[in-house]
Amino acid sequence: MKINTAEFIISNSDVAKCPKDFLPEYAFIGRSNVGKSSLINMLTNQKKLAKTSGRPGKTQLINHFLINNNWFLVDLPGYGYAKVSKKTKSIFQEFITDYFETREQLVCAFVLIDIRHEAQTIDIEFMSYMGESEIPFCIVFTKADKISKVKIDSHVAAYKKKMFANNWAEMPHYFVTSATESTGKEELLSYIDEVNQEVFKNNNQF
Numbered sequence: 001m002k003i004n005t006a007e008f009i010i011s012n013s014d015v016a017k018c019p020k021d022f023l024p025e026y027a028f029i030g031r032s033n034v035g036k037s038s039l040i041n042m043l044t045n046q047k048k049l050a051k052t053s054g055r056p057g058k059t060q061l062i063n064h065f066l067i068n069n070n071w072f073l074v075d076l077p078g079y080g081y082a083k084v085s086k087k088t089k090s091i092f093q094e095f096i097t098d099y100f101e102t103r104e105q106l107v108c109a110f111v112l113i114d115i116r117h118e119a120q121t122i123d124i125e126f127m128s129y130m131g132e133s134e135i136p137f138c139i140v141f142t143k144a145d146k147i148s149k150v151k152i153d154s155h156v157a158a159y160k161k162k163m164f165a166n167n168w169a170e171m172p173h174y175f176v177t178s179a180t181e182s183t184g185k186e187e188l189l190s191y192i193d194e195v196n197q198e199v200f201k202n203n204n205q206f
Contacts, residue, residue, distance in 0.1 A: 001193035005068055006044040011061040015098045018105075019064055024199045025072040025105045026192055028140075029096070030112030031122060032078035035142040038179035039112065040065075040075060043189060050075050062099055071196055072105070079126060100135050107199055108136050108192075115141035115155055115176065119162040128166055139174035140188065145181045152176060 009019055030036055037050035049065060063075040076096055100106065109130065113123050130137045139159070144152055160171045175191070177184030 001068075001189045003044050003067055003189070005066075006046055006049050006073070007066045008049065009064040009066050009072075011063045013061055013095045015062070015095060015102055018062060018099075018103065019066075019072065021072075022105060023066075023071050024107045024196055025064075025074050025103065027074040027076050027099070027106060027109040028112060029076040029109060030078060030140075030142070031114070031120070034078065034112045034114050035179055036075065036078065036112050039140070039142055039177060040073065042177075042179040042182055043185060044073070062095065071192070074099075074106075079122070100130070101133060106135070107195060108138060110140045110188075111137050112140045112142050113159070115144050115152055116146050118155060119158045124159075124162050124166060127163070127172070131168065137172060138191070139172050140184075141174060141176045143178060144176045144183050145178040 010017070012018065028036055028040060040050040041047055044065070044067065050063070060077050062077075065073045065075065067073050076099070079096070100109070111123070111127055111130065113120075127137070127139070141152070141156065147155075156174070156176070163171055173191075175184045175188050177188065
């Protein structure tokens with residue numbers, strides 16, 4: 001799939017105010033400073049669609065972008081950043097759980113994980129929440145250009161081991177990406193395209 005148009009639509013913290021269009025949505029979420037904005041800009045062929053910042057935790061709202069006029073890319077706030085206010089210091093904000101648990105248009109979430117680090121408990125906990133809530137998701141490992149192929153394989157294997165230890169029957173579908181080198185771009189967009197085709201074929205609401 002080639003992205004020809006990407007348009008910012010709305011930012012808010014109230015799921016009820018999200019777009020009413022019944023188009024499939026793909027939500028991107030991860031720990032702060034995981035490289036989410038850079039990945040979104042790489043996927044959409046735009047340098048400034050999602051705002052990048054040296055200050056982790058800058059995204060604090062649900063951001064909708066209309067892609068090719070037939071699906072939404074949703075940029076969600078990061079979770080687990082220590083310097084947010086006490087009010088939002090839980091793993092993820094209440095409106096994020098509202099989004100995941102009530103948004104009918106959501107067809108898949110992409111949980112972003114920095115491949116440079118070994119398996120982090122907070123990521124495992126978040127994915128456990130997603131699994132227990134029966135929210136479909138894939139893992140997107142980011143910043144693959146920063147470490148060797150051997151380390152990438154080792155860290156992916158470590159996540160598999162931790163997830164199996166947390167009663168997962170199998171590892172969720174995953175992608176290894178680099179916003180700098182566009183690694184994984186074609187695979188990720190092809191996956192979205194395949195899911196979109198299934199959604200449009202099987203659901204008259206879309």
